[in-house]
Amino acid sequence: MEKVGCSGRHLWWARRDLSPTAPAALAAAAQGGMAALLVLDPHFPQTPVRHAWYTASAAALHEELDGHLDIRQGVPEEIIPAFAGEHHITDVHVTGESTPYGMARDARIEHLLAARGIRFHRVGSPYLVTPGSLHTRGGIPFSRFTPFFRAWLSSIEPVATPKLRASWLTVPSRFPIALPHHPYLPAPGHTAAMERLQVFIDHQLASYDSERDRPDLEGTSGLSPYLKVGSLHPRDILSAVSTHPSRIPFLRQLAWREFFADLLHHDPESVTVNWAPAFRGFPWEDTSTLREAIAAWKEGRTGYPLVDAGMRELLATGTMHNRVRMVAASFLVKDLNVHWSIGARHFMDHLIDGDLASNTHNWQWVAGSGADAAPYFRIFNPTLQAKRFDPEGTYIRQYVPELASLPLPDLFEPWKSVLRPRVYPHPIVDHAKAQRAAQARYHAFRASARHQRDD
Ligand SMILES: Cc1cc2nc3c(=O)[nH]c(=O)nc-3n(C[C@H](O)[C@H](O)[C@H](O)COP(=O)(O)OP(=O)(O)OC[C@H]3O[C@@H](n4cnc5c(N)ncnc54)[C@H](O)[C@@H]3O)c2cc1C
Incomplete structure (x- = not known):
């Protein structure tokens, strides 16, 4: 009509x-x-x-x-x-x-x-603030998150979303594709996304700040797959949380998504090139010598339970908890010295929330080559991270079932345990040695870069 x-x-x-x-x-x-x-x-x-x-x-x-x-x-x-x-x-x-x-x-x-x-x-745009529209007082793009967040927060306002009232033209509307089944997908669509948002606000938002780093708890919103395809727009989120007393830590995370989109807008090459010029020429390992280690990382066979749990969660469900993404990414980039773009490609292939801006710039953040990134020498210890953020080992037991019967603390360091099941691999690298090697590599790189500048 x-x-x-x-x-x-x-x-x-x-x-x-x-x-x-x-x-x-x-x-x-x-x-x-x-x-x-x-x-x-x-x-x-x-x-x-x-x-x-x-x-x-x-x-x-x-x-x-x-x-x-x-x-x-x-x-x-x-x-x-x-x-x-x-x-x-x-x-x-x-x-x-x-x-x-x-x-x-x-x-x-x-x-x-x-x-x-x-x-x-x-x-x-798919954002609250269109990428490219915020600038520092000096009129240049933001390269640090906190000032971006301040500017972003003061420029957003909740607005009511009207309902769609369309007069449809008489044109064909076919849905000619088969719907593949996948057991772990969330319920799709805008209505399901709004319901998920409401459940999060009612039950999790108040404790979000203290629980969001715990992969063993349902501490986060689970909204990223909806944001990825736009079933949910961040303005839907802003309207729904705008008067909630615990909204700021949550909005802060949402602002990372917008910060990274802004970075990509200004620097499209950052999809493959280190964002920080100081990192250009960094001596990443030649990956042809590391095929087996990279395959072990992708398949969750590194011998480090938290890394393996995350990588197997990714393959099984199409998602991975944020804390574990950081630990797994750090392991690839720092312990194995593999270029971040290899890990970013693997994540993009498998994450249902895989998003070019967020994925690329989170990888660069972990690698130390990104904007406002973690310093290179901050290297996640996968064992300590597991003890701190999965203290009962619930998450590890879920995704690494062959370790499920190990008591604590053996679960965190199965290579030290007489109970280690033979099917679970020995660590492919010694983390302590890998950490020292990574730090030495970094210092040598910085020193040679300084030399070249001074020459
Ligand atoms: C190596 C690595 C790769 C990542 N790749 C992606 C990706 O491809 N797509 C993606 O959406 N997120 C990515 N993230 C960020 C983060 O892991 C996910 O956004 C988060 O796990 C989604 O779960 P949630 O919706 O329950 O998050 P919540 O904790 O509930 O956060 C709410 C929303 O804030 C945004 N957000 C939270 N943390 C971040 C962050 N660090 N960076 C950007 N946005 C954030 C997301 O839109 C998220 O849905 C990556 C993080 C790392 C360390």
Whole structure:
């Protein structure tokens, strides 16, 4: 049914804003008759779990739009102009992008559409503050988190999200893809995300600050997969927590997501290149000599129970607790001296919340090469981290079942225990030695860099 008196024919092209309250959807609906389209783009190779999550989220959106979402597979540069031409679309609305690929793709499509007289509108972003819009007093991008957080906090305000009231154009809306099953996926869609948010506010937010580092507890929100695909927008979160007395530590974490998106916006090369120039030329190990160690890390066979639990959680569920991500990443980069981009690629392949900005810059943060990063010589001790953050070993027992019957403290250092099951590997490196080697490597690198500067 098309609205009487509406102007133009509007297309909402949904990408990582899979919610009926996405700003681009609301903008399209406010202008006139609308259609909704999602394109499965082969540019994003999808491992089974990521594909399962994205398609499940798309299917939920299809339902939330009462079946008014058309899904196509192929290259957006071909599909969007063809769809627009076929259905006499006058305006295309998208949520603005800040990733290198997304920005370049949108610029190409805007150009193709303009040649046909079709307008292209970028509406908002997947963030509370659009990447690139905050600057220091000196007018340059932020490179430290705390001042960014202060500026960010003073520029955000809760706003009510209107409901989508659309006059749907009569265009096809097919859902031509099979929905793969994955046992660990959260319930997909905007409604499920809002329910998850409410449960978190009611039961976990008050203790978030003290429990968020504990992988053995349900201390965090579990909202990152929804934020990744946009079933949830951070403004939904801000409105819901805006009067809660414990909101600040939680908003602070959300601000890291925005800080990293801002960094990527300003420095697209940081996806592969060390953000800190001082790290360029760092002597990472030649990975061809480390194939077995890297495989052991990926499969959760390093002999360090917390690292192995995390890496197996990732493979089994498509997610991993933040504290364990830091420990597992530090092990790869510092104990094994492997370039962070190898670990970042593996995480991106398997995480259902895998997000270019957050993933890249968290890896760089752990490696010490990022903005406001942990200093290189801060090297996580996987055994001490396990004792501190998984004190009963509950998390380790869940994901490393062959160690489940070990008593404490043997569980944390099975190589010292006569009870170590033979199927569980001996540590692939000695952490204490690896730590000393990493520190020596770093100091030698810094000294040689200083020499070169002085010459
Ligand atoms: C090596 C490494 C790789 C990571 N890769 C990703 C990634 O690809 N995608 C991703 O969303 N997060 C990534 N993170 C950050 C963090 O681990 C996840 O955001 C968090 O575990 C998600 O769980 P949650 O929603 O329960 O988090 P909560 O603790 O409930 O936090 C709320 C929200 O704040 C944001 N947030 C929290 N911590 C961080 C952080 N350190 N950096 C950026 N945003 C944060 C997330 O959007 C999260 O959903 C990575 C961290 C590390 C150390």
